[in-house]
Amino acid sequence: MSNSRIPGRNFLFVPGPTNLPDRVQRAMMVASEDHRSPTFPDLVKPLFPQLKKVFETDAGHAFIFPASGTGGWEAAITNTLSPGDKVLAQRFGQFSHLWIDLCGRLGLEVIKQECPWGTGNDPEKIEEALRADKNHEIKAVLATHNETATGVTSDIGAVRKAIDNAKHPALLFVDGVSSVASLPFHMDKWGVDVIVSGSQKGFMLPAGLALMAASPKAIEAGKKNSSRRAYFEFQDMIKNNETGYFPYTPSIPLLHGLKEALAILFEEGLDQVYKRHHHLAEGVRAAVGAWGLKPCAKEAKWNSDTVTAIVVPEGYDAAKVISTAYKRYNLALGAGLSEVAGKVFRIGHLGDLNELMLLGAIAGAEMAMLDNGIKIQPGSGVAAAQAVYRADPLLKA
The missing domain is CATH 3.40.640.10 (Type I PLP-dependent aspartate aminotransferase-like (Major domain))
Structure with a gap:
């Protein structure tokens, strides 16, 4: 890939800094x-x-x-x-x-x-x-x-x-x-x-x-x-x-x-802000399950509604997934830190974002994993998240 700028917006899905309205x-x-x-x-x-x-x-x-x-x-x-x-x-x-x-x-x-x-x-x-x-x-x-x-x-x-x-x-x-x-x-x-x-x-x-x-x-x-x-x-x-x-x-x-x-x-209302974050996080967690992967959180009771750390399969380097996502798809994912460096990548799902924005991040993460040889079913995570979001959409028709 050349060093020229990728058209369109950078997809910022680190757990901070977040997107600015x-x-x-x-x-x-x-x-x-x-x-x-x-x-x-x-x-x-x-x-x-x-x-x-x-x-x-x-x-x-x-x-x-x-x-x-x-x-x-x-x-x-x-x-x-x-x-x-x-x-x-x-x-x-x-x-x-x-x-x-x-x-x-x-x-x-x-x-x-x-x-x-x-x-x-x-x-x-x-x-x-x-x-x-x-x-x-x-x-x-x-x-x-x-x-x-x-x-x-x-x-x-x-x-x-x-x-x-x-x-x-x-x-x-x-x-x-x-x-x-x-x-x-x-x-x-x-x-x-x-x-x-x-x-x-x-x-x-x-x-x-x-x-x-x-x-x-x-x-x-x-x-x-x-x-x-x-x-x-x-x-x-x-x-x-x-x-x-x-x-x-x-x-x-x-x-x-x-x-x-x-x-x-x-204006949104704090209760709705919290509900939206939980809703968006549930879609990400469904995607992780559909990929056949696990979050770093050891039990569901620990799950965060602002960021999900995803453990890559043994033998694969999460840092390479993050690099591919950024260089090839203009998607910024969070890196693994300290004891989990190279073992996890993180999808931040907090701040000013909605379902379609998050689906874009999930799709980009899928492609970056596939490009690095991680065996997941293409589209599986996106489909799982879509099912969550369609079942109880934030904006009612």
Whole structure:
């Protein structure tokens, strides 16, 4: 194939960044403006109560940091914990691993519990560790809601129940980067103390905003901790956000995009957003079954509605499938990471997409697998997904 551009749109089906709605792109095409102007709060102030609706919190305080999700993790840790504090975290994928690594770099003592990749948080092991912590030395439990590397979603409500059963005062931190605004999330109901998300997935924006919320308990903990911070200081944000400003220059185009993205989410309705993601994911899972392959998620209860990691047959290289899909069919699929590198490819099914868009990704994945010698029936995955989508279409005739 020549190096010339392939006509038509690139099919972006990695699990983030996701497709940008045209409305969001247009909203971000703004001239430079003064972020200290008298009218700037008109843009900023409504964003915080709307974010709280997405997080489903009345008591929590919403934050918008100009950063990636990793910046949000750092803000969560440095505003609530001190170097030397113990935290409990379970590792079952690349992103749960990265959170553990970040905590170690910030001087925390991480009690790591290993879980098989393809599973998620194990509440029983969490409860057991907390019951054994008689002196309440563990200050926080870190839970990854949706492990993007393996296509696994954990039950955060069960994690909260484990903490409560142990009668332990530990804070509950949740990584919701690839779940919030795509999967149901109930901050107050689940007793989450800090939720960290990012702009480039369910919020349908480019990367660049760490979207967060912290409970009163978490904010109070920040008044007593000894971690150093400047850029990520909660109190600076709280003080400035109350008047509609930021303690430093924000990403103004992204704020305009966030305003439009939130409008899109609320126009569709969050319950419908969650239903659509489940519906689209069911089609992908049907395709995987029709191919005779298996998802990385070890049981149906772990299935993610935002990304499916598909295990290629032994002896085949998933990285070659991904390369063929991109170079030959202009289709971007997610790569396998760390322990599953070369073993899986990932189809992201979150954000601004519909049935026909996803059928295109499934068709492209089929062709890329066939081109690499993987023995599947041509058209089988597409047909299986079509049957799911036709049985209960999102748009009724």
